[in-house]
Amino acid sequence: MGLIDYFRSAAGPNKGSASVAKERLRILVAHDRAARDRPFYLPKLQEEIVAVIRKYVAVDNDAVSVNYEQEDSQEILEVNIVLPESPP
Amino acid sequence: MARTIVITSGKGGVGKTTTAAAMAMGLAQRGHRTAVIDFDVGLRNLDLVMGCERRVVYDFANVINGEANLNQALIRDKRCENLFILPASQTRDKEALTLEGVGQVLEELGKTYEYIVCDSPAGIEHGALMAMYYADDALLVTNPEVSSVRDSDRMLGILSSKSRRALQGEEPIREFLLLTRYSPERVARGEMLGLEDVQEILALYMLGVIPESKSVLNASNAGNPVILDQESDAGIAYSDMVARYLGEERPMRFLDPERKGLFSRLFRG
Ligand SMILES: Nc1ncnc2c1ncn2[C@@H]1O[C@H](COP(=O)(O)OP(=O)(O)OP(=O)(O)O)[C@@H](O)[C@H]1O
Ligand SMILES: [Mg+2]
Numbered sequence: 001m002g003l004i005d006y007f008r009s010a011a012g013p014n015k016g017s018a019s020v021a022k023e024r025l026r027i028l029v030a031h032d033r034a035a036r037d038r039p040f041y042l043p044k045l046q047e048e049i050v051a052v053i054r055k056y057v058a059v060d061n062d063a064v065s066v067n068y069e070q071e072d073s074q075e076i077l078e079v080n081i082v083l084p085e086s087p088p
Numbered sequence: 089m090a091r092t093i094v095i096t097s098g099k100g101g102v103g104k105t106t107t108a109a110a111m112a113m114g115l116a117q118r119g120h121r122t123a124v125i126d127f128d129v130g131l132r133n134l135d136l137v138m139g140c141e142r143r144v145v146y147d148f149a150n151v152i153n154g155e156a157n158l159n160q161a162l163i164r165d166k167r168c169e170n171l172f173i174l175p176a177s178q179t180r181d182k183e184a185l186t187l188e189g190v191g192q193v194l195e196e197l198g199k200t201y202e203y204i205v206c207d208s209p210a211g212i213e214h215g216a217l218m219a220m221y222y223a224d225d226a227l228l229v230t231n232p233e234v235s236s237v238r239d240s241d242r243m244l245g246i247l248s249s250k251s252r253r254a255l256q257g258e259e260p261i262r263e264f265l266l267l268t269r270y271s272p273e274r275v276a277r278g279e280m281l282g283l284e285d286v287q288e289i290l291a292l293y294m295l296g297v298i299p300e301s302k303s304v305l306n307a308s309n310a311g312n313p314v315i316l317d318q319e320s321d322a323g324i325a326y327s328d329m330v331a332r333y334l335g336e337e338r339p340m341r342f343l344d345p346e347r348k349g350l351f352s353r354l355f356r357g
Contacts, residue, residue: 017278017279018280019278021233021281022285022289025237025238025289026289028238029237029241029290032242032245033241036245
């Protein structure tokens with residue numbers, strides 16, 4: 001590398017591409033790990049909850065969301081059901 | 089009882105075969121009876137890196153299929169009498185290896201060897217699963233680069249869910265990180281992920297950092313595992329890795345950019 005390149009590279013566009021890489025990786029890996037730690041029965045569970053609710057209320061397929069989170073020593077299963085607006 | 093070590097990565101071309109050859113030679117040189125097995129069915133390479141390609145008569149699949157016995161297929165290294173190589177089959181049949189067959193071969197080797205080094209093919213499919221299934225230890229060969237780090241992490245997920253130890257609820261596989269093709273200059277310029285970055289993301293014990301080095305290509309050209317070249321940075325770094333694996337403490341080397349004089353900076357550094 002010549003002297004001019006040397007100074008240019010210190011301030012050039014490459015500076016910091018490693019920090020971008022690291023940030024992207026952090027997100028990617030957290031996402032991958034969350035996906036593989038999820039219990040295998042979640043999709044089926046969601047399906048069956050929708051079926052049960054439908055016996056009583058007409059809801060869409062996406063009215064039920066099931067979230068799974070793991071924090072240190074506890075696992076949290078969060079089920080959210082959005083009921084249709086009741087007629088006035 | 090032998091210890092079975094898988095050299096794996098997920099991503100291809102990161103240095104698994106180079107590492108398997110170095111690891112096996114390093115262990116054998118330190119007096120441990122070691123076998124190294126090429127699991128890359130159809131893409132036999134380890135014999136080339138080890139320089140014994142012309143002595144291959146039978147292969148791993150021949151042994152599994154009962155067409156040869158283990159001793160007929162194992163090639164004794166000419167440089168180190170403790171080292172034996174079991175070459176991969178060149179068949180196109182990707183299912184040539186079965187869990188049962190691999191298990192039988194490892195069990196038989198386990199009676200007389202101390203270490204069994206398994207050189208995994210790339211990917212997360214059949215061949216890679218065969219290579220890691222029976223492992224006691226895993227070396228995750230990783231380049232300081234986004235896709236390689238991510239694939240190593242995915243491989244960690246596979247080790248902890250699909251290996252024999254995981255499925256049988258035994259003590260988990262010991263996992264080690266090996267960073268290869270590391271360029272301190274590029275790290276210093278902020279162009280390449282550094283050792284701490286990768287370690288922070290994968291949170292694994294770092295067994296070694298192997299610098300990007302011309303000596304690796306020279307060694308594979310000649311069919312000599314690079315660990316035999318103790319003049320080279322990569323060879324020395326691999327020796328350190330083997331020593332650490334065996335429990336010795338060795339500080340990491342070759343992490344700082346080479347200091348260049350003003351002269352070489354001015355004229356093509
Ligand atoms: N530290 C290094 N410095 C320079 N070149 C290297 C280094 N490590 C490996 N290489 C080169 O990278 C290439 C791939 O190496 P190798 O065959 O060991 O990778 P691999 O992970 O086994 O590949 P595959 O996934 O195809 O089996 C080879 O050309 C090798 O010489
Ligand atoms: Mg290979």
